[in-house]
Amino acid sequence: MHSIEALEKQWKRYQIKKYFSFGMVSAALLGMVIAFSLLFDSESYSNSKELSKQKIQTAMIDRSKEQELQIPRVAKQNKNIEKETSSVETVVNNNIRADKPQNTTPILADNQPRKKVEVDLEQTPNMGLITDVILRFYESKDPNDSLFLATSYYEQNDYAKAFYWAIETNRITEDMEDSWIIMAKSKARMGDRNEALRILKAYVAKKDSKEASNLLERMEAKQW
Amino acid sequence: MKNRFKVAKSAFLDIVDTHEYIEIESANIAMRQLKNAMDKQFKIVLLFGKPGTGKSILLKNIFEQKKYQKEIYFLETPAGNQNEFLGHLSKVFMGEDVSADNTEINFLDLISYFKSIKGGQREIIFLLDEAQMYNMDILEKIRLLADTNNIKFIMALHQNKKEELLTQDHFSSRIWEKIELKNATKAEQATYIYKKLLNKNLFEIASNIQKRNLKLIHKYTKGNYRECNKLMFTIFEIYEYYDKHEFLKMTNINSILNKVIEMAGLKLGYIHA
Numbered sequence A: 001m002h003s004i005e006a007l008e009k010q011w012k013r014y015q016i017k018k019y020f021s022f023g024m025v026s027a028a029l030l031g032m033v034i035a036f037s038l039l040f041d042s043e044s045y046s047n048s049k050e051l052s053k054q055k056i057q058t059a060m061i062d063r064s065k066e067q068e069l070q071i072p073r074v075a076k077q078n079k080n081i082e083k084e085t086s087s088v089e090t091v092v093n094n095n096i097r098a099d100k101p102q103n104t105t106p107i108l109a110d111n112q113p114r115k116k117v118e119v120d121l122e123q124t125p126n127m128g129l130i131t132d133v134i135l136r137f138y139e140s141k142d143p144n145d146s147l148f149l150a151t152s153y154y155e156q157n158d159y160a161k162a163f164y165w166a167i168e169t170n171r172i173t174e175d176m177e178d179s180w181i182i183m184a185k186s187k188a189r190m191g192d193r194n195e196a197l198r199i200l201k202a203y204v205a206k207k208d209s210k211e212a213s214n215l216l217e218r219m220e221a222k223q224w
Numbered sequence B: 001m002k003n004r005f006k007v008a009k010s011a012f013l014d015i016v017d018t019h020e021y022i023e024i025e026s027a028n029i030a031m032r033q034l035k036n037a038m039d040k041q042f043k044i045v046l047l048f049g050k051p052g053t054g055k056s057i058l059l060k061n062i063f064e065q066k067k068y069q070k071e072i073y074f075l076e077t078p079a080g081n082q083n084e085f086l087g088h089l090s091k092v093f094m095g096e097d098v099s100a101d102n103t104e105i106n107f108l109d110l111i112s113y114f115k116s117i118k119g120g121q122r123e124i125i126f127l128l129d130e131a132q133m134y135n136m137d138i139l140e141k142i143r144l145l146a147d148t149n150n151i152k153f154i155m156a157l158h159q160n161k162k163e164e165l166l167t168q169d170h171f172s173s174r175i176w177e178k179i180e181l182k183n184a185t186k187a188e189q190a191t192y193i194y195k196k197l198l199n200k201n202l203f204e205i206a207s208n209i210q211k212r213n214l215k216l217i218h219k220y221t222k223g224n225y226r227e228c229n230k231l232m233f234t235i236f237e238i239y240e241y242y243d244k245h246e247f248l249k250m251t252n253i254n255s256i257l258n259k260v261i262e263m264a265g266l267k268l269g270y271i272h273a
Helices: A003-047 A049-084 A087-099 A106-110 A113-123 A127-140 A143-155 A159-172 A177-189 A193-206 A210-220 B004-011 B025-039 B055-066 B082-094 B107-116 B136-146 B159-166 B186-199 B203-208 B211-221 B225-245 B253-268
Strands: B044-049 B071-075 B124-128 B151-158 B175-181
Touching (some): A003 A127, A127 A143, A143 A159, A143 A177, A177 A193, A193 A210, B004 B186, B004 B203, B025 B151, B044 B136, B055 B124, B055 B151, B071 B082, B082 B107, B107 B136, B151 B159, B186 B203, B186 B211, B186 B225, B211 B225, B225 B253
Parallel strands (some): B044 B175, B071 B124, B124 B151
16 A cells, blocks of 8 residues: 555645635636626616615715714814914815815805715716715715725816815825825816915825825926 | 454455345345246346446345245356357256357257246246346347246346347347346445444444545445445555554544545546546
C-alpha cells in the first residue's frame, strides 16, 4: 500500500478541485441573483412609477411633522455653529442659509420642499434606489446616505439637489471632504463661483485637503 | 490479534459464497418468485439484471437450498461450445461427460431421451449462470430441450441479452417468467453493508459508519453490489494501512471516514482529481 501517500495527494487535489468548483458555481449563482434582482428592480420601477410616487408622497407626509420639529432645531444649531466656529466657517454657513430659500432649502423656510423633491425624484433615472436611500436617511441620519444622494444628484446635473444633500451631510458631520467639494462644485455649476470659492477656502482652512486646494486653485485660475 | 480492518476487508471479497449470502428484501422477493416458478410447469425462466446485481449468488443460493429436494444442476461456468454444453446434459442421463473423450454427441438422442421420460418420473432443472455467453446455437438447443417439457432452465443473464432473446418470438413464447434484479436502494445497501460487517462480528466498525458515509457509498456505487464490495474492500484496505502505519490518524474514525471513502473512490475511478 505504498500508493496511499500518492492517493492522499490525489485526494487533496480532488478537495481543491471540489471546493473550487463549488466556489465557482456559488459565485455564478450569486451573480445571477444580483443581476436578476437589479433587473427586477429596474422593471418594477418602470412598471410602478405611480406606486413609487405615492410611496414618496406618503413618506414625505409622514415625515412632515418630524421635519417641522427639526427645522427650528437645525436653525438653532446653525446659529450656535456661527458663534463657535471661525469667521470663515460663519461665512459658509451664512451663505448656505442664504441659499436655502433660493434653491432646495425651502424645508427650512416654508415647509414646501416636499413637493419639489417629489417632482425632481420622479425625473431621476435611479429613482427606486434614491428613494430607498432618502427613506433610509430619514430613519438613520447616516451622513454616508446623504453624501450618496449629493453625489448621485451631482452626477445627474441636479446641482440644487446636490447642494441640498451636501448641506444635510455637513449638518451631521463637517469632516466629509467629498461633501464640501460637492457643495462647492454645485455652487459653481449654479453660477455662484464666489460662493464656491468661499466654501473651498473655508474647508482648506479647516482641513489641509489636497483635493480641495487643487480645486480651489483651478477655480481661481478659471480652469474649472 | 488479527487486524480488524483486514477482517472487514475480507467481508467484501467479491466471491459467490452462499455462506456469505446477505438477505435483502428485493433479493428475498426474487428468491420467492424463483421458488414458485420452480414448482410450476414451465420451460424457461429468465433471471436478469445489470452485472453486480446479485444474480449469481441468488442462483447459487437456490441451488444450495434445493439440491437435496429436486434434481437440479448448476452450470456456473458457461460451456465454451455446443459439444461441451451437450456433454453437461449427457452427464445427466449417462452419468458421465462423454464430450471429454471428443465423442460427438447426438443431439437428437438427447431429445429422444428427455422426451421418453414419463411425467413425474424425473423433474430436471438446469440453472445456467452467465447465460449471455451462450451463442445462439446453444440457445436454440436449450429451446428445443425445454420443449420436451421434462427439462427446465433457469437462466441468469445480463439485461442486454435478455432484450435480444425477447425479440425472438419463438424463444420469448417459451419464457414463462422473467425476474429482474436491480441495484440496491440506499436502505438496502446500508443493510447489506451492516450485515456483512456484523457477520464478521465487527460491531464497532459497523456502528461507526454514519448515514452520510452510506450516502456517499451509494452515490459512488449506485447500489450495485459488486461495486459496493469493491469500494468497501478498498476502504478497509486503506484503513488497514493507516491502522498499521499511521495510527494517530485513526484516533477519530468518524471524522475521516468520508475522506477514506473519497480516496477509495479516487482509486477505483468513481471520481477524479
